[in-house]
Amino acid sequence: VQTVQLMRDPVGFLTRCRDAHGPIFRVKLVGFPRFVYVAEPELAREVYATDRTIGRASPGRKDFLEPLVGERSLLCLEGEEWLEHRKLLGPAFHRRQVDRYADEIERIAADVLREIPTGEPVALRPWMQRITLEVILRLVFGVTDEQRLERLRHLLPELVEAGSSPLVWIVPRGLERRPLLTKFPNPIGRFVRLRAAVDEQLYAEIAERRRTGADGRTDVLSQMLDLDDVALRDELITLLVAGHETTATALAWTFERLVRTPPALERLEAEVLVGEEEYLRAVVREALRARPVVIDTPRFLDGPLSLGGYDIPAGWYVSPAMPLVQGAGEFRPERFLDEGAGRDGWIPFGGGKRHCVGSHLALLELEVVVRETVRRLELEAVEAPGERAKLQHVTLVPGEMALVRARERRAARVPA
Ligand code: HEM
Numbered sequence: 001v002q003t004v005q006l007m008r009d010p011v012g013f014l015t016r017c018r019d020a021h022g023p024i025f026r027v028k029l030v031g032f033p034r035f036v037y038v039a040e041p042e043l044a045r046e047v048y049a050t051d052r053t054i055g056r057a058s059p060g061r062k063d064f065l066e067p068l069v070g071e072r073s074l075l076c077l078e079g080e081e082w083l084e085h086r087k088l089l090g091p092a093f094h095r096r097q098v099d100r101y102a103d104e105i106e107r108i109a110a111d112v113l114r115e116i117p118t119g120e121p122v123a124l125r126p127w128m129q130r131i132t133l134e135v136i137l138r139l140v141f142g143v144t145d146e147q148r149l150e151r152l153r154h155l156l157p158e159l160v161e162a163g164s165s166p167l168v169w170i171v172p173r174g175l176e177r178r179p180l181l182t183k184f185p186n187p188i189g190r191f192v193r194l195r196a197a198v199d200e201q202l203y204a205e206i207a208e209r210r211r212t213g214a215d216g217r218t219d220v221l222s223q224m225l226d227l228d229d230v231a232l233r234d235e236l237i238t239l240l241v242a243g244h245e246t247t248a249t250a251l252a253w254t255f256e257r258l259v260r261t262p263p264a265l266e267r268l269e270a271e272v273l274v275g276e277e278e279y280l281r282a283v284v285r286e287a288l289r290a291r292p293v294v295i296d297t298p299r300f301l302d303g304p305l306s307l308g309g310y311d312i313p314a315g316w317y318v319s320p321a322m323p324l325v326q327g328a329g330e331f332r333p334e335r336f337l338d339e340g341a342g343r344d345g346w347i348p349f350g351g352g353k354r355h356c357v358g359s360h361l362a363l364l365e366l367e368v369v370v371r372e373t374v375r376r377l378e379l380e381a382v383e384a385p386g387e388r389a390k391l392q393h394v395t396l397v398p399g400e401m402a403l404v405r406a407r408e409r410r411a412a413r414v415p416a
Pocket of ligand 1: 057074075076086140238239240242243244246247250293294297298348349350351352353354355356357358359361362
């Protein structure tokens, strides 16, 4: 019953639990029967501190992600091999490294934004997905071959969609290779076929990169060539799965909030059009606060944990409930303009040792794409009520996919 309630109205369900039971409460969810949520910044910090002791992030992700991302994925690894991968990927996603991508992201965004239909209601999220997929393909994977780009543009979203079917998670591995399962149309066979088709493209790209070397290239793949082929393949899919839809959803929520908060949108337009970026930075951080994309970040406990006055046994999961820890409240970017304010309990990218490795790239994408959109389009809400969050996997997606009406900006002031 609680699982159904969480699926139907995730934020409402969590809020009701908090109101009835306080800032630490237990839920019973299918697949996660022993699960404790915390709802306050200090308790969230204590949960993330377990990354140094008894907390493990991979068990909560493995079941539904491993068939897609593989065993050698940063999301599913622990211990030494996790550290080795993280040390390789971390520097590639350092702020100074990703800042070099700003111009390319702007070009990608401009190309997609030109095609958005104007004058009629349009759901922005699919358009944002096109932008964020292109960013992953070109800047993270570093694919330049037009044919390969075109194939991956179609295959990758299909693969991720096929991989989200619960059938794919519960069918034991190996069974999927049985000819009967792949011969007739069925969700598992489709997933296996798509995965093979994507892998073929990725292994070809990896082989080519090894031949030509990383010389002078700035993409992420070129900086990970110390990994073996299987680990590289797994990490490429991981970066796609972790970075594509999350960033598109964050963009969708940013516009969903902006069109319903005209003073914030007007101030953003005024500043962006004269080349000011401070308010823009506050807007994307406030959107991530008011509408976090990821609902929770569970840690599996290898030992007992004393938390918020309770003793939680080994073998249980604990997690911050992101929407509760961050506090909903009104959409007010100004809170991020005052030094340090708005930061307490700001955990859209998780925390501890397993915090999001792509956070700098995500923030850069958000800033550049929002700026480019505001320069080119005038946006307004189609309906007054805000969109309700829908649970998709572990992400909270705007129920109407960020439905807006867009018009070309009349006095287009796009700097040369
Ligand atoms: C707005 C966009 C994004 C949001 C909200 C987001 C959020 C998160 C969250 C909450 C986690 C789990 C942290 C934890 O368990 O404490 C995570 C992990 C991760 N994210 Fe992101 N992310 C975003 C974009 C990206 C991008 C662009 C990439 C890379 C291209 C990326 C790569 C990863 C990876 C690899 C992990 C696993 C890290 C590990 O387990 O060591 N993410 N992200």
